Amino acid sequence: MKLSMVGTGYVGLTTGALFADRGNQVTCVDTNSDLVKQLCEGNIHIFEPGLENIVQRNVSNGNLNFTTDIGSAVRDSNVIFLAVGTPSNGDGSFSLEYLKQAAKDIGKELNGTTDFKVVVGKSTVPQGTSETVLKIINEEVEDAVNWAYVSNPETLAEGTAVKDFEKPSRIIIGTDSDEAFLVMKELYHPFNIQQDRIMRGSPADAELAKLFSNAALATRIAMVNEFARIADTVPGADMDTVRKMVCEDPRIGYQFMFPSPGYGGSCFPKDVQGLVARAKQEGYEPLLLNNVHRSNELHKHYLGEKVSQLLTMDRPKVGVWGVTFKPNTDDMREAASIPIITGLINRGVEVIVYDPQDNKARDIFGDRVEFAKEKYEAVEDTDALILLTEWKEFDSPDFNKLREKMNGNQLFDLRNRWLPQAANRVGFSYHGVGRNYSLGNSR
Ligand SMILES: NC(=O)c1ccc[n+]([C@@H]2O[C@H](COP(=O)([O-])OP(=O)(O)OC[C@H]3O[C@@H](n4cnc5c(N)ncnc54)[C@H](O)[C@@H]3O)[C@@H](O)[C@H]2O)c1
Known part of the structure; x- marks a missing residue:
């Protein structure tokens, strides 16, 4: 054809x-x-x-x-x-x-x-x-x-x-x-x-099916992140353990049930808001969906604040691994990294970024951040490391090497990819999303 x-x-x-x-x-x-x-x-x-x-x-x-x-x-x-x-x-x-x-x-x-x-x-x-x-x-x-x-x-x-x-x-x-x-x-x-x-x-069915899919996935992500914040208030809780216990339920399943810095990209943020805006124009305010986007935005803010509060040193320096809105793309549209890194810069934090596909990120951050050519270069003399996008190459960090290269010991795993015990064993203070592990907790 x-x-x-x-x-x-x-x-x-x-x-x-x-x-x-x-x-x-x-x-x-x-x-x-x-x-x-x-x-x-x-x-x-x-x-x-x-x-x-x-x-x-x-x-x-x-x-x-x-x-x-x-x-x-x-x-x-x-x-x-x-x-x-x-x-x-x-x-x-x-x-x-x-x-x-x-x-x-x-x-x-x-x-x-x-x-x-x-x-x-x-x-x-x-x-x-x-x-x-x-x-x-x-x-x-x-x-x-x-x-x-x-x-x-x-x-x-x-x-x-x-x-x-x-x-x-x-x-x-x-x-x-x-x-x-x-x-x-x-x-x-x-x-x-x-x-x-x-x-x-019908054409109307098709339009609604697409919007429903994206709204359902965005809602799951926002919900799991809200739960991670609840877990943050409960001593001894690890959202990763909780998640697995829940996702084994076949009515729930594992997809889109991972704590994260919030959803981004060119679809979920705009589609959820656009769907709600159109519903409102037609006289219906969907209460749940109306708050999904807000919850997602507040979550990014919450994580940014959490990181900042632990950077108490004078003129902190942090390394960031991954900035694209998800792995295997160079797309930066609505990436969670943008508000989180911008918040850090505004507080006077020096930021060094490594991402395997950083071309579009360079346009966004310009010279407000430094770009490293490889992942360990991004942590040189830093007080903390933040994992923002779960590219495969970040899955098994050499924690000893990180300790040698970094000045400080704060690890922010905002994708819950790493074993807290492995990081803490070499002296890191591990912070995940809804995971209460800090230095000394060997559970
Ligand atoms: N990116 C995704 O993962 C994805 C997935 C599913 C659906 N969608 C939807 O698909 C649509 C396209 O998304 P995208 O990510 O490819 O967008 P994009 O911004 O990457 O590309 C859109 C292209 O359209 C071109 N364009 C604009 N007006 C034009 C015109 N009058 N004639 C010819 N070209 C024109 C622009 O120059 C641009 O290159 C959006 O509605 C998006 O929500 C995107």
């Missing part, structure tokens, strides 16, 4: 490259001409494991190309994906500015075409947006144009995007058109052979 991706960010590029890899002819469109130029040269602007090879392979074999010209891309395609960003407005509501513009551009370009076209909404949007997109396109297209709309929200996660796309847990297709449904079924067939993962509903 011939496809176009309007919007070539994390989602558009990954989706485009993986459909191209299955033999489709894909054109990725973006308004950012620098980005398009860079992609045409075979350089990708994001770090996503396995993606670069797939992009390069499909650029070389001619299945994947990039352009700023939406016109020819739309006219030549059977299926046109809307994969532009839907960022948050300052008040928490979704900004649909890019989506509306792209829908308008697509509508205009559909005029004069005679073959059946499917326009697919992939961006995450507030409930009810399909109606808006349909209306915008219908206002632009002449009656003769044969087209239908599908809402097909993206379910991949950054860091595991290639794997998620190739083996999706579900493929959500929201459409009122049987003809469009069949086109989508054919397109996704290579990813649906072993087991039927396609789930059909």
